[in-house]
Amino acid sequence: MPAQVDNIGMFIRGMTQPDELIKYIQAKFPEKEIQQAYAQMVEASKALAKDEKITPLSAFWKLLERSYQKKTPPMQCGEGCAHCCYTGVTLTQMEWDGVLNRAEKNGIDLNEIIERSHRTIKKVREVLQTKRNIEQMDWHNLVVNQPCPFLGEDQACMVYEDRPLDCRMVVAYRGVCDSKKLEHAQRGVVVEEAIGSTVVARLQHDQTPKFKRRKFQGTQPLRLFQHWLILWQDRKSSKKKK
């Protein structure tokens, strides 16, 4: 058994070793299984979305939950434990749209969210205003150890139903984390999770009008929550000026 896998075959170093996680996923799930699961999840998400009149992304979240329930031991994460909410979250446009919808449904005032997170938002804005090569930035480093903008004062997620893939993948099955080192968090547990980012990217691609689609390369740009909030704020103030 490889050193990074625990006794029930789960990857245990995914938070700190992303390259090892990729290698682990490639070794754990044969290419054929990955391809089949990907095609099946894209189609199943669209079909469920149609049946239940929900977005394809919400449908994918439902299917992912079902896979976890079927294939993994019960999750040990409990309400009030929010260590993983201090590590920085990146998400795609479609995931951000889901969070925005949820925020609206839950009556969350984004101006208040921005106000509460002004320190990390300021840091991200400063970087965006420089001429640095933002492709090479370690964005997580800017916000690590600071609470996610959507973490409530009760340490519960304010947009839980529509939280992004990043948040869904860092969970604990073996024990409860005692610190932000996330000593019990595991990733790469089910194939549906391993292909998650590609499924999200594909769903986003398919709902983008054809003339706006770039050549699909299996990924979509990821931005920190703080960056999406800056874009939201800027769009709002430019509308006001008009």
Ligand code: SF4
């Ligand atoms: S979106 Fe929710 S679950 Fe994800 S980091 Fe923020 S508060 Fe935590």
